[in-house]
Amino acid sequence: MRGKYILQGTFWILVYLFLVCAPLLLLLIGEKPEGREFWRELSVALGFTGLAMLSLQFVLTARFKRIKAPYGADIVYHFHRQVSLVALMLILVHPLLLFIFSPATLRLLNLFTAPWRARAGVTAVVLLFVLISTSLWRTRFKIEYTRWRIWHGILSVCVVALAVVHVILARHYLNTPLKQILWITYGLFWLGLLFYIRILKPILLMKRPYEIESVNQERGNAWSLTIKPAGHAGIKFMPGQFAWITIGDALFSEQEHPFSISSSASQRERLTFTIKELGDFTRQIKYMKPGQKVYVDGPFGHFSIDRHPHAEVFILIAGGVGITPMMSMLRTLAQRGDKRAVTLIYANRDWESVIFREEIEQLKDSLNLKLVHVIEKPPEYWIGEIGFINQSILEHYLPEARYKNAFEVFICGPPTMMKVVEKALVNMDIHFGDFHSEQFRLV
C-alpha cells in the first residue's frame, strides 16, 4: 500500500513539472522566432514557467482526490502556499533581468505612457503581491476567512488573465498559426478547469444534498452536526477523513469549510462532524436547524487507519478538537468488532472540556483500548498525567517493540503539540513512515 502511494506521489510530481515546462516546449515547436540575447530569452522562459505555475495553483486547490491521496490534503495546500512564493520569485526575476540588462525598459513601469502589454504585466505583478501577502498574513491583517476566500478567487483569476493578456500582446512567441492554436488550446484547458471547479462541480454537489438531522452540544465548546443524505446513498469514507461542508446554495455560496468526520465509517446513512467554536462560521453551527440543507464535498485526506491494514497496533495522539478524526476511527473499530490494540493519548486544557469524555470511556468495553488523558490544568483529585504530551509520556506509553511497522501512530491537534510529538517520535527512532499527521487548519 505504501509503495503504491510513493509511486502515485512521484507520478504527480513529474506531471506537475511537465505542465510547468510545457509552455517552453510549445515555444520550441515548429518555426521559432528570431533568437535574442541569452538574458532576454531567460527572462521570457521564467515568465512563461511562472505563469504556468500560477495556473497550476487552481489544480492544486481543485480537490482532485487522486492528486491528494498520496500526500494528504494539508500537504497539498501547504505546497500550494510554498510554491506560490517560488512562482513569485520567478515572475519577479522576469522583469528584473530586463531592467538590469536593458535599463531603457524601466520606462515600461510608467503605466500612463507604457504600452498595454506592459500595463497588463505590471498590474498582474502588483495583484500577485496583494494575493500572496493577504494569504500569508490573513490573520495578521484580520481578514475574515470567507471574505478572504472570495477575494483570493477573484484576484487569482485576474492575475492569470492579465498575464495571459501580457503574453498575447507581447506576440513574440505567437509567430505561427500552429503556436496560436496551441496557446489557445492551453488557455481553453485552464478556462475549462475553472468552469469545472466553479460551475460544474457545485451543480453536481447540488444534486446530492444532505439534511441536518441534529445539532448537539459536546464538551469544550464543540457541537456535533449530524446530517443525512437526502435522496441518495451518501458518501463512502475511511475513518479519519474530512469533507468540505457548504451551507446554502452550493453554486454561489462561499460559506464552505473543511471539517473532520467524527462518525463511524460503517454507518453511511448519516455523517457527523464535530466542530469547535473557533471562528465566525463555527460559532454559527449551534444555530443551525434540523431540515436545513447542506452540501458535502468529500471525503478527503490520507489520515486513516484503513490505509494501514497490516497494522497490529494503533497509537492515536490527539489534542483538543483533534480528537474528531480519532473518534471516527474508534467508533468504526468498535462497530467492526475489531480487537486490534489501540492506545489513545488525549491532551486537553482541563478535565471539563474533554470532548467525548464519557463515550470514549464506554468504548473501552468494546475495544482493546488503553486510554491516557493528559490534562494541563487538572482538578485537585486528578491522579493521571499532567501538563502536555512530551517525549517522557510517549516513552512510557508506547510499546517497547519499536521496529519498522511495529505500530502506526496518528497525530492530530494544535500545531505546537504536533511539532513536539513528531520531534519526540524521531528522537525515539520511530520509523518516519510509521507516523501520520494531519493539520486541521488548512488556510
Place this chain on the structure above:
Amino acid sequence: MRQQFSTWLAIAMGMIILALAIIFALIQSTK
C-alpha cells in the same frame, strides 16, 4: 515535519524549473 517535505519539494521544483529555463534560453539565444 511533513510540511518540511512540501517546502523542500517547492524549492526543488524551483531549482529544476530554473535549470530548464536556462537550457531553453541557451537553445533559443544561440539560434
